[in-house]
Amino acid sequence: MKTLNRRDFGVAVAAAILLPATTARADDMEVHIDNFVFQPAELTIKVGTTVSWTNRDDIPHTVVSAGKFRSKTLDTDDKFTFTFTNAGDYKYFCSLHPHMTGMIKVE
Amino acid sequence: MSGHDHGEDGVSRRKVLECMTWAGTGVLWTITGGVPRSLGIIDSAQAATAAAPGMTFLQISDSHVGFDKPANPNALGTLEEAINKINAMPAKPSFMIHTGDITHLSKAAEFDNADRIISQSKLDVHYVPGEHDFLDEEVKFYRERYGRGTKGAGWYSFDAGGVHFIGLVNVVDLKGGGLGNLGAEQLAWLEDDLRGKSKSTPVVLFAHIPLWTVYPEWGWGTEDGGRALEYVKGFGSVTVLNGHIHQVMQKVEGNVTFHTARSTAFPQPAPGTAPSPGPMKVEDAKLRSMLGVASINFKQNEQRLAIIDTPIQG
Numbered sequence: 001m002k003t004l005n006r007r008d009f010g011v012a013v014a015a016a017i018l019l020p021a022t023t024a025r026a027d028d029m030e031v032h033i034d035n036f037v038f039q040p041a042e043l044t045i046k047v048g049t050t051v052s053w054t055n056r057d058d059i060p061h062t063v064v065s066a067g068k069f070r071s072k073t074l075d076t077d078d079k080f081t082f083t084f085t086n087a088g089d090y091k092y093f094c095s096l097h098p099h100m101t102g103m104i105k106v107e
Numbered sequence: 108m109s110g111h112d113h114g115e116d117g118v119s120r121r122k123v124l125e126c127m128t129w130a131g132t133g134v135l136w137t138i139t140g141g142v143p144r145s146l147g148i149i150d151s152a153q154a155a156t157a158a159a160p161g162m163t164f165l166q167i168s169d170s171h172v173g174f175d176k177p178a179n180p181n182a183l184g185t186l187e188e189a190i191n192k193i194n195a196m197p198a199k200p201s202f203m204i205h206t207g208d209i210t211h212l213s214k215a216a217e218f219d220n221a222d223r224i225i226s227q228s229k230l231d232v233h234y235v236p237g238e239h240d241f242l243d244e245e246v247k248f249y250r251e252r253y254g255r256g257t258k259g260a261g262w263y264s265f266d267a268g269g270v271h272f273i274g275l276v277n278v279v280d281l282k283g284g285g286l287g288n289l290g291a292e293q294l295a296w297l298e299d300d301l302r303g304k305s306k307s308t309p310v311v312l313f314a315h316i317p318l319w320t321v322y323p324e325w326g327w328g329t330e331d332g333g334r335a336l337e338y339v340k341g342f343g344s345v346t347v348l349n350g351h352i353h354q355v356m357q358k359v360e361g362n363v364t365f366h367t368a369r370s371t372a373f374p375q376p377a378p379g380t381a382p383s384p385g386p387m388k389v390e391d392a393k394l395r396s397m398l399g400v401a402s403i404n405f406k407q408n409e410q411r412l413a414i415i416d417t418p419i420q421g
Contacts, residue, residue: 035383036325058176058386060212060242066283073242075212076176093283096238099326101284 030054031102033061033074033094038102045084045106052081061100065092162268165193165203165230166313168350169370171239172221173211178386179394182211182372187224189371194228201267203230206350206368207237207278207315209249218248236261237315237351238278262293264300271304273297275314277329287316287329294331298338309344317349319358319365322378327352336363352384 027046032039033055045051053063055074063071063080068090071080084090084106094100167189174182193200205225210217225232240249241260250261257263260276275297277287289297301310312318318335320328329335339345345363353375357366373386374394381387 036385037383057383058178060239064283072244073212091283095281096242097326098281098283098285099324 028052032056033100036061036094036097036100038063038092038094038100041101042103042105045104047085047087047106048083049106050081050083051104052079054079060096061094062096063092063102064095065090065104068092070095162270163198163200164267165200166206166348166368167203167225167371168206168315168368169208169237169353169372170205170221170225171208171211171370171372172224173214173217174372174386176373176386178373178388183220183224186221186371187227190224190228193230200230203228203232204272204274204313204348205232205234206313206348207235208239208350208370209234209237211239211372213240213242213248215243215248218252222252233265233272233274233313234261235274235314236276236278238281241279258296259290259293262296270309270311271301272311272313273300275312275318275335277314277316277318277332282330285330286320286323286326287314287318287332289314289329289331289335294334294338297335301338301342304342306341307343309346310339310342311346311348312339313348315349316351317356317365317367318347321352321356321367325378325384327378327384339363353387 027049029043029045029049029051031043031051031053033053034057036057036059038053043051053071053074055061055076055078058076060073060075062073063069063082069082069092072078073096074080084104087106090104090106092102092104170186170189171182172186179185193203203225209221234253236249236253254261257274260279262274262276264271264273266272275289275293277289279288280290281288304310312335314329316329317327318329318332320332322328336345336347343362347363347365349365349367350370352367353370353373354377355367355369357364359365374389375384376387
C-alpha cells in the first residue's frame with residue numbers, strides 16, 4: 001500500500017465505501033453455532049462472499065481453518081467474520097471441541 | 108481409537124446412568140496399601156477418612172470460574188462451597204489435584220478469583236489445564252501461574268505416599284474431527300518417565316479430558332489415550348482421573364480404574380441424553396441436591412465397583 005498513488009487511493013476509498021453496501025446483499029452468509037453444531041455444516045458460496053459465525057451456545061467456541069483463518073474465542077453471542085477471496089474447499093473446526101466441523105466451498 | 112471403549116462387561120449401562128445422576132463437589136481419594144480408593148464425595152467421605160489409614164488426597168475439577176449462565180449464575184460461589192466442605196473435613200488431605208477448566212474464559216481475573224478461593228483450602232494443589240484455561244490471546248496466564256517446573260504444555264510427574272502421580276495435558280493442538288490429544292512429545296516423555304519404575308509402584312494418571320473413550324460423538328475421549336495406557340499396562344495398580352464431562356463415570360479394566368469427577372460449576376447431560384454436551388440447567392433446588400455425596404469403593408482384582416450415593420438434600 002505504500003506505493004499507492006493519489007488516484008488509486010481515490011479508487012480504494014470509493015471501493016471501501018461501496019463495499020459494505022454491496023456485500024450487505026444476499027450473498028453474505030451466516031453460520032450459527034447451536035448445540036455444539038455449525039449450522040449449516042456445509043455452505044457453498046461465491047468468491048468475495050463474507051461469512052459470519054455466531055456462537056449461540058452457553059459455552060465458548062472457536063472457528064479455525066488450518067492455515068486459512070482462526071477466530072478468537074467466541075463467547076455467547078460473539079461473532080466472527082471472514083471474507084473468502086479465493087476459490088477452494090475450506091474445512092474448519094472448533095479448536096476447543098474438535099468434533100465440531102464444517103466446510104465452506106468457495107466457487 | 109483406543110482399545111478402551113465401553114464394554115458390555117463391568118459397569119452396566121443402568122449403573123453408569125445411576126452414577127451420572129449425581130453432581131458434586133470433589134472426590135476424596137485415599138491410598139491404603141498402595142491402592143487408591145475413592146471414598147466418595149466429601150461429606151460422606153468424612154467418616155471414612157477418619158477410619159482410613161494411609162494417604163488421602165482430593166480431586167476437584169471444572170470449577171469454570173467466570174461462568175454465569177443459567178445453569179449456575181455463580182460458579183465462583185459453588186467453588187467456595189466445595190472448598191468450605193473440604194475445610195470442614197476432620198482429617199486434612201495431603202494435597203489436592205485439580206483436573207482442569209479452572210476458569211471459563213482464561214481471564215486473568217478468573218484465575219485470580221479461582222486462586223483466592225482454592226488457596227483457602229491451604230492444601231498443595233497440583234493442576235492440569237482444561238481447554239478453558241488456554242483461551243487468552245497469548246496463552247500465558249495458566250503457564251505463568253501453574254506451569255513452573257512442568258514440561259511442554261504443562262505435563263509433569265511427582266511422587267507422594269509411595270504413589271507415582273502423572274499430570275498430563277490433552278487439550279492442546281487438537282485436530283479437526285478428533286478428540287483430546289496428548290501428542291508424540293508428551294507420549295515420549297511419559298514412556299521415559301515410567302522407565303525404570305518398579306511395576307509394583309501404584310500409578311495415578313490425571314488429565315482433563317477422559318483418557319478413555321467415553322462418548323466420541325461429544326468428543327469425550329483422547330485420540331492417543333490408548334498409547335498412554337499401553338505404557339502403564341504392566342503396572343499392578345493404575346488409576347486414571349479425569350474431569351471435563353461434569354459427571355461421575357467409572358469403569359475398571361484389569362488393573363486400571365477409570366474415574367471422572369464432577370464439576371463444581373454445573374452439570375452436563377449423560378451421553379446422548381441431550382442435543383449437546385452443553386451446561387445442563389436444572390432447578391435451583393436440584394442443583395444443590397446434585398452437590399451430593401457419593402462413595403466409590405474399589406479394590407484390586409474386583410471387577411465391580413461398589414457405589415453408594417447420598418444426596419445432601421432430598
